[in-house]
Every structure is written in structure tokens, then in C-alpha cells.
Amino acid sequence: MTLRSETTVEYYFKEPYLFFCKHHxxxxxxEAHGDSxxxxxxxxxxxxxxxxxxxxxxxEDQPMLEYFKERLDKAEEAARRELYExxxx
Numbered sequence: 001m002t003l004r005s006e007t008t009v010e011y012y013f014k015e016p017y018l019f020f021c022k023h024h025x026x027x028x029x030x031e032a033h034g035d036s037x038x039x040x041x042x043x044x045x046x047x048x049x050x051x052x053x054x055x056x057x058x059x060e061d062q063p064m065l066e067y068f069k070e071r072l073d074k075a076e077e078a079a080r081r082e083l084y085e086x087x088x089x
Contacts, residue, residue: 011037020047048072 015032025043030036055065 020044 011029013029013031017030017033019028019030020026020042021028022044025041027039027042027047028036029039051068052065055061055068
């Protein structure tokens, strides 16, 4: 196994703007829509898991967590249905 160094980089944003590109699996953080940090390899599943954790642990909002899970299930079902309809036609 190759040894790898661990590095922590800390940035301060006065007015951060967070954005996500699902086509590139990329989370970005910019300073008032200017300079940005882009984190590649972050999937929509990673984002959804983060949101679930945020509702659960940070906000301690179980109803919102359950609603979010329900909406994800409905969106996934709709995507599966659409894929199936494309395959059938």
C-alpha cells in the first residue's frame, strides 16, 4: 500500500455561495460568485446523505428528515419509471 500524506486546507469565506453540478459530480463554494473552490468526486448521493445528516443532527428536525427521505424515494421511483418507459418504447 502506498503511503499518502493527509492535508487539511482551510479557507474563510465572508459571503459563501454553495453550488452543485450533478453532471460533473462537483460541489463548489465561491466568494460572492467570484473566486471558488471546486470539490470534484462529490456525488448527488453524497449531497443527499449530507442533507439527511444535517436535518438529523444539526437541526434535530425529524419531520423534515422524513419528508426529505420520502421526496428522494419519489424522485428515484420517477427516474426508474422514466428509464423503464424509455426501454419499453
